[in-house]
Amino acid sequence: MKADALRGHLDPMILAVVEDQPLHGYAIMEALLERSGGELDLPTGTLYPALRRLERAGYLASEWSTVGGRKRRTYQLTSAGQKMLASGKQEWLTFRTVVEGVLRPGQA
């Protein structure tokens, strides 16, 4: 999967994996990998800046903790983040319709 394809779609995906329960960065990476069937293996240079960006934007809130001698920064969805996620899902559906209307995939 090309890198650019992800552009603009990563944010809602990150928000989605912390929807049910708060997770720290590394766990978010693993969750994305698992939910995508192994396709979405983000480099740390992508994920961590994205998390800080989402926090700065007010969609995530973070908290430090130490588990087994390792420092973790755990992120949870804010209420603004919830709204953002909801509208992100909606936008995805529109986007999908647009692309498929133009691409007509399925036929060779």
Add this chain to the structure above:
Amino acid sequence: MKADALRGHLDPMILAVVEDQPLHGYAIMEALLERSGGELDLPTGTLYPALRRLERAGYLASEWSTVGGRKRRTYQLTSAGQKMLASGKQEWLTFRTVVEGVLRPGQA
């Protein structure tokens, strides 16, 4: 629809509209607008550079003509472009699966 969302998905969409018959730039814009149900209204500063990029990459070939006093540059798919389009469609399907696996849209 956010601008970034398009990244990496525009190329196959452009190739798709010239799949059936060659079109000139302006007509490609209209075709995209129509097939997307009015959602995909590309600025010329996006489309024309994209077309030149796709031609430089060997996926499109162009030819000038004059119709009704207006100059047109008509683009058609090359065989490399056909292959690119086919793989683009395939990649779209993968991408869709990935996003929906992570996002789980549909549920609030």
Add this chain to the structure above:
DNA sequence: CTTAATAAGTAGATTCGCTACATGTTGCCG
């Protein structure tokens, strides 16, 4: 003792869609 896994981060490059601008034609409306 060394490597893999866990955990978090930064710096800098690249890419591409965008805004804004530039140019010129045809045809319609008043």
Add this chain to the structure above:
DNA sequence: CGGCAACATGTAGCGAATCTACTTATTAAG
């Protein structure tokens, strides 16, 4: 006739986000 919408193509430069490559540190397994 004058002006504007539609037709038609293009460039320059900006900005944002993902990437590569690197850094630091701990724990557990071999």
